[in-house]
Amino acid sequence: MNLNSFLKEKGEFVPRTFEIGKAFPYSRENLVKDLIAGLTVGIVALPLAMAFSIAAGGSPAQGLYTAIFAGFFISLLGGSRYQIAGPTGAFVVIIYGVISRQGMEGLIVATLLAGIMLIVMGLSGLGRLIKFIPYPVTTGFTTGIALLIFSQQVKDFLGLPIEKVSPEFFEKWVQYIENIGSLNPLTLVVGMGTILIIIGIRRFFPRIPASVVGVTIATLVCVIFRLPVETIGSRFGAIPASLPLPHIPSFQWATLREVFPDAVTIALLAAIESLLSAVVADGMTGDRHKANMELVAQGVGNIASALFGGIPATGAIARTATNIKSGAQSPIAGMVHALTLLLFVLFLAPLASVIPLASLSAVLMVVAWDMSELHRFIRIIRKSPRSDMIVLLTTFTLTVLIDLTVAVEVGVVLAAFLFLRRMVETAEIRPGNPDIGSELVYGPSNEHPHELPRHAKDIEIYEITGPFFFGVADILQDTLMTLEKKPRVFILQLAQVPAIDSTGIAALESFLRYCKKHHINLLLCEIREQPRRALEKAGFIQELGEEYLCSTLDEALKKAEAQKQDKKA
Secondary structure: OOHHHHHHHHOOOOOHHHHEOOOEOOOHHHHHHHHHHHHHHHHHHHHHHHHHHHHOOOOHHHHHHHHHHHHHHHHHHOOOOOOOEEOOHHHHHHHHHHHHHHHHHHHHHHHHHHHHHHHHHHHOOOHHHHOOOOHHHHHHHHHHHHHHHHHHHHHHHHOOOOOOOOOOHHHHHHHHHHOHHHOOHHHHHHHHHHHHHHHHHHHHOOOOOHHHHHHHHHHHHHHHOOOOOOEHHHHHOOOOOOOOOOOOOOOOHHHHHHHHHHHHHHHHHHHHHHHHHHHHHHHHHOOOOOHHHHHHHHHHHHHHHHHOOOOOOEEOHHHHHHHHHOOOOOOHHHHHHHHHHHHHHHHOHHHHHHOEHHHHHHHHHHHHHHHHOHHHHHHHHHHOOHHHHHHHHHHHHHHHHOOHHHHHHHHHHHHHHHHHHHHHHHOEEEEOOOOOOOHHHHOOOOOOHHHOOHHHHOEEEEEEEOOEOOOOHHHHHHHHHOOOOOOOEEEEEEEEOOOEOHHHHHHHHHHHHHHHHOOOEEEEEOOOHHHHHHHHHHOHHHHHOHHHEEOOHHHHHHHHHHHHHHHHO
């Protein structure tokens, strides 16, 4: 099947926006629901976009630009009907590290590279593979990120007079402890009040966006009573009431080389978070997203965000859930969410200047608690296999103490080794069934064919089960070495081998040479399509000889007996 027929049949790379009225019905009533949902989630996203950007070392305006541009294009081109994208907590740590090392220009380059990687991942069909990253890996770095986000908010939450907070976890807490006597009581009251309001709204009025209410009330209290607390305006100045012009950064080789690992991490996190958010949306609605198209859209959205001075973006689970609960029917709701934020920037930006930073810190502390999912973290430690616990704790520790980039890279490698180990556990080489339908060798009169001494017949039958790849290739050689007496004929059943790689082929070639050296006839039977094609391409079948390939075990046994008779003659 060529690409055009695939796209026509599957529609894998058709954005869900283009399916409105075709793949699913759409009416004026649906449009009204989308407008209401988009307006609602736009209001919810307003404080979060600014808070995440500030926590990452950017400006509140950059968070808004990200939610506007990335949010619009990801909804327009995405593979999910309900996805809401923008700045998220998953990126806070990695962005903070990139800005501290490479500056804002380095972050923009890393975001552009990540966007390109996401597009390539989507077009390459890797969307489905991203979902197979093990649960302990994602839980480990997500909980680690949550702890780091919480730690970063302590300064603004307490109003500590620290000019520059250390990026290192332990050094940061040492600074907090050394300056705890200088905390601002009013700032602490504002932060605690915001948290209590959020908890109360969630408990008694769950349909109301709690973070918006918390920040609004905290801001009104600070303005009315003129509380001397730090605000967005006092630290960052006024938010521009306009959009920036697109800017293409200078691509220097040294910068590209330095930010490349961070770009890989950003791309992986964006892919994981966005597809996880899409899966959650599918579970809430019964819809089915297109993973590869979603990755392409994420790439386009991140490129757009970087060109307009924004930060990395991905699908936001909480905002996507809010979108669905507010009645969203299509990607139009996500685009309306972006336009709502655009209208705020153009007409109401000055209002953001009076928002107290303590209230935004309180919002992020609640977000950190939500994303930590401690109950899942503890459950893996208490009830999961030991290997999963080791992966979880390793990823978590590396995230907190070393670097998120290292944690993701090591986590992915651990995931690969975990998968490899389990594949090796399922694959084995075992004695085959010598009595299946064969009257020639064992005869119908034998009442106990299993008890017949096969070594006396000089025929050994073994079966390989599972993929025959580098993790299990050595087992074949070890099997022959353990035989007390070398047989005249060795039959290898491959019916349970779905795939073989170059290392498996090399093992078979080595095994064939060993058999020839010791005058053992090797027969292969029941070879499946992929292994046969691979063996033909490698020249193994030509070296073995077509006459030594059998379609069934019966055929192999007959050939084995015939070869024995020829040798006797």
